[in-house]
Amino acid sequence: MPRNFDFAAVEPRLYGWWQAQGWFKPECAADGAEPYVISMPPPNVTGSLHIGHALFTALEDLMIRYERMRGKAALWLPGTDHAGIATQLQVEKMLRDEGTSREDVGYEEFLHRTWQWKEEQGGTITRQLRRLGASCDWDRERFTLDDGLSNAVIEAFITLWEQGLVYRGPRLVNWSPGLQTAVSDLEVESNEEEVTLYYFRYPVEGGAYLPVATTRPETILGDTAVAVHPDDERYRHLIGSRATVPILGREIPIIGDDYVDMEFGAGALKVTPGHDFSDYELGRKHGLELLNILNKDASMNDNAGLYAGLDRYDCRERLWSDMEAAGLTIRTEPYVTRIPRSQRGGEVVEPMMSAQWYVRIQPLADKAIAAVRAGRVKIVPERFEKVYFHWLENIQDWCISRQLWWGHRIPAWYREKDGDPQGEIYVGREAPAGDGWVMEQDVLDTWFSSGLWPFSTLGWPEETADLARYYPTQMMETGHDILFFWVARMIMMGLWFTDRPPFHTVYLHGLVRAEGGAKFSKTLGNAIDPLTVVDELGADPLRFTLITSGTPGNDCHLDETRLDHSFRFINKIWQMTSFINMNLDGALELGAPPSDELDLPSRWILSRMNRLIENVQYLFDIFQYGEAGNQILAFMWDEFAPFYLEISKGALYEGNEAQKTATRRVLVQLQDCCLRLLHPFMPFMTEEAWRYIPHDGEALIIADWPQADADAIDDDVEGRMAAYLELVREIRNTRAEFKVDPGRRIRAIARAGSAATEDLANNDQILKRLCNVEALELLPLEAEEPANSANVVVGDISVYLPLEGMIDIAAERRRLTDELAKLDAQLERTEKMLGNKNFVERARADVVQRERNRLVDLKAARAQIEERIANLGRLP
RNA sequence: GGGCGUUUAGCUCAAUUGGCAGAGCAUCCGGUUUACACCCGGAAGGUUAUAAGUUCGAGUCUUAUAGCGCCCA
Structure with missing residues (x-):
């Protein structure tokens, strides 16, 4: 077995082997196996792998591998998205770099170039997913613009049209002037920005003025009313009179509406129904004229009079200075407000009238709400169900x-x-x-086709065998940031077109952020490139780190040092495997021997192992994969390796054949179990390591998931062993305190009498291997206590460490007195609890019993130490 | 303005129905112990944001306050 795990060589070899054997396909499961299906959230076809992709890949592959090991017909269906705006922007940039443009090359040529670009770039991201170990069924890979999916999109659109749920009409939409397209509400992000608030005078007939404030003066040109609050003492007498649009001289009505906020600005509101969503509503209510003053590129149109042709911002400046000259301005001041920007281009979006296609969404939303309410779809973590309901209950028609x-x-x-x-x-x-x-x-809209993804990828609207067998799917794993964009729409469309929810469970992960919560970005230079990590450390450490760094629904702040820790964990497991491997000798019966043939440490570690399996199973059942991973790590690194594996050296190096064989069988059983439990987290190393221990089956990827053996869990054994390990810690501690050379083997003496002490003496490997002492010597009860010794006490076990020449009586007395003080504090707490009638009567029985046991142990230890201090007093 | 989340060791995060607050990294001390120096042993580090409440018992449940983050207006 190689000394180190050579991930760079092993990863491609294993991936190729797994795939060639057909193990990524659901057909490799037994006949009649229950299906378990995940539709991969399709990444942008021309994108390249970032840390977010790595996270979903790690999680979904974990789920798929786990279910595959549980015997399910596991299908992870991969694919890519044409990502309309994002891809078009990339190709347009490419054309710009060539000195041409979309308009110059024309529609046909542009599409041709985009397909060409897709063919060149399209394989990148899926190749990168393979490097992470994604066990997808590549034979079923789909693309949102391929023939089958396009057919599904057309079918869905026509069906909705025929049902009267698609309509076309002029509406105020979010217009992206740079992209020259409408975008949906969801594609607009409004964040607070520092802008200027302009105060000016609206001339009113009769020579008066109404003071008005706006952040967008150019929209004055599109005003079709001025509004004041009907209760406003200052202006209400003007309701019904007419105002004059500055510079243009157009006359418009002054209306009263309690929508006006008297506190904002100067108290009166300019109304621009053609370029503001609130004003649009106000305009409808009051039957106001609707005026469009913008061209599609956000330059001013003819309605802007002498400003026609100017860019919106140039117009803003020019108009303001003209108004200044006309004495209509009051002042400007800095102001913070939310500015709507396009999620893609980042440019400021303008509300504009435009004829667009819409989906009348309410009937679909009603079904989607009902399905989640009825528990037909479960969202993890549950709190996102509230967010989901709130959005769907207030949903607007979808501009598609x-x-x-x-x-x-x-x-x-x-x-x-x-x-x-x-x-x-x-x-x-x-x-x-x-x-x-x-x-x-x-x-x-790209999301229209994405919404059909879970069933369009399986062949819908054709009634294919795949659709019949694998739909609905089981799990939708994706980021909480696309709950509305994608998840809600899939549920709506799935219910509408197939009458079934497209999946049973939605698992939402958070965003991966840098230390301190900063967003990862290339420009900030703080991005962790998953491929660099894979090159340097391998795929397994990246996967394990991503999974154990977060909890469902919460953003995780990725700490790069954890990558190193995971890498070292993987090395640790490799070394443990290597140790077991080199201590094998010929054929070995699989499985641990029956417990009555096992020594105490073996029964202990098997009990701990089965408890671990139970815990991991529980955590998987509630989707707490990160905690499960951490518990497996803790078991291996804190119990198996430092204690059992060390103790086992006694039997392996000095034991008889029966002891050797039993120990080997336990070690193999332990390692086999750990590798199985870890396979979904770190498929490559576990698969490779598994080959080096005796095992049953062709490959770990298709091996059975461990089942806990409840009979192997033994509280008594665990309790006894815990006491001995506590003793080990105490002895090590004492050695360190008295600066005993770690290499020096010391004597350890106990007085016989307690069953625990004799039990320990029968398992002399524990102290021998773990704290470098000779076998535990037993003294008769009536014997004198050994001179010049340090004394270590755990419960009713008291061990003397003769440390000739190293013991300072005063130091030892101080140490024991400190120890006594600690014990007293614990005793006080325990006695107080048990003295409390309410606690004894009302607390759970096992909790009370635990405290009672603790009390007994503490009292025993205290008595021993007291005696020891008294003896020290008698020494010269 | 409404909603959700979050605040735990210097940093990044855990903590199964409420039951002695734990890891990793960083820090300090000691170690070439025949699987692993990618390691081993030991130490230090906390009024769980603040204030009340419920409870025998609160990091965990309730209420209020403050900071941070996200979503929807």
Whole structure:
């Protein structure tokens, strides 16, 4: 067995082997196995792997490998998303770099170039997922723009149209001037920014003025009213009069509405229904004219009069200085408000009137709410259900059309009628018969196709065998940041089109952030590149770190030192395997011998192991994978390796054949179990290490998941062993305190009498191997206590360590007095608890019993130490 | 403005129904002990943000306050 785990050589070899054997496919399970399916959240086809992808890969592969080991027909279906806006932006940038543009090359050529780009870049991210060990069924890989999925998108759109749930019409939309497309509410991010608040005078008929404040003066040109609060003593007499739009001289009404906030600005409100969502509502309520003053690139249009053609911000400046000259300005002041920006381009989005396609979403939302309420879909952690309900209960119709070129083209045709080029609309797979039909240019929101993902990838709307067997899926694992974008829409669309929720459980992970909560970003240079980590440390440490660093739903702040720790853990396991491997001798019967043939340490460690299996099972059941990983680590690093494995050297090096064989069987059993439990966390090292210990089966990836043996769990054995290990710690502590050379083997003497002491003497390897003492010597009860000794007490066990020439009586007395003080403090606490009638009567029985046992132990230890101090007093 | 989360060791995070607050990293001391120096042994480090309450018992439950973060207006 190699001295170290050579991850760079092993990882590709094992991955290729697993895949070639067909173990990533659900068909490798036994006939009739229950399916377990995860649809992979499809990454952007042209993207490359970042730490967020690594997190979902680690989690989903863990789930899939776990269920595969449990005998399920496990299917992790991979794929990629065409990611309309993101990809189009990338290709446009490429064209810009070539000195050309989307418009210059034209529609056909642009699509051609984008497909070309997809072919070149498309394999990158899926290759990178493989490096992490993702056990996906690559034969079933899908792409949102492939034929099958495009067919599903068209089917879904036409169905919704026929059901009257898709409509087209002019609405105020979030318009992205740079991208020249509408975007949905969700794609707009509003954050507080420092801007300027402009105070100015609205001339009113009769020579008066109304003071108004705005952060967007250019929209004055689109005002169609001024509003004041009907209770406002200052201005209410003006309701019904007319005001004049500055510079343009257009007359508009002054209206009264209690929507106006009298405290804001100067108390009066300019109303721009064409470029503000609140004003739009106000305008509808009051029957105001709706004026559009912007072109699609956010330059001013003819409605802006002499400002036509100016960019929106140039116009703002020019208009303000013209108003200043006209004496209409009051003042400006710094102001903090939320500015809506496009999630993709980062530019300021303008509300603008535009004809778009919408989904009437309420009927779909109602079903989605009901499904979660009824528990047909479970969201982990549960608190996100509230967020989900709140969003769906206040949902707005979904704007699904985008003025992009890259995406699913909406299957609609227009024909001129009564002078309106779009007077007639036809929706269908093919252009209708007759002349003059022109196909819709708009494409669908990327999330429209993503919403169909769990069933479109399995063949829907065709009734395929895969759809029948693997739908609905079991688990949807994704980030909580796309709960609305994606998860809610999948649930809506799944219920609507298949009448079943697309998955049973939603597991939401958090964002991976840098230390201190900073966002990872390339520009900040604080990004951890998963591929660099894989190159340097291997995939396993990255996976283990990501899984054990977080809890469901919470962002995790990734501490890079944990990567090193995971790497060292993996080395540790390799070394443990290596130790077992080199102490084998020929064929070995698998499984531990029956407990009555085992020594105390073996029964102890098997009890601990089975308790671990129980705990891990419980934690997996409640999706606490991180804690499960940590518990396995703690078991191996804090119990198995430093105690059992060390103690086992006694039997292996000095024992008889029966002892050797029994110990080997226990060691192999332990390591086999740990490797199985860890396989979903760190598939490569565990698989490779497993080959070096006796095992049953072809590969760990398809080995059985461990089951706890409740009969092996023995509280009595664990209690006895815990006391001895406590004694070990005390002896080590004492040695350190008296500066005994770690290499020096010392004597240890106990007086016979307690059963525990004799039990310990029968297991002399414990003290011998763990604190470098000779075998425990037993003195008769009536014997004198050994001279010049330090004394160590745990419960009713008292051990003397003769340390000739090293013991300072005064120091020993001080040490024992300190010890006594500690014991007294604990005694006081325990006695107080047990003296409390309420505690004894009301606390759980096992808790009370534990305190009673503690009291007995503490009293015994105290008596021993007191005696010892008294004896010290008699020494010269 | 409404909602959700969060605040635990210097840093990053744990803590199964409420039952003696734990890891890793960093720090200090000591070690080439035949699986591992990618290691081993020992030490130090905490009024669990603050204030009340419920309870025999609170990091955990309730209420209020403050800081930080996210979501929705």
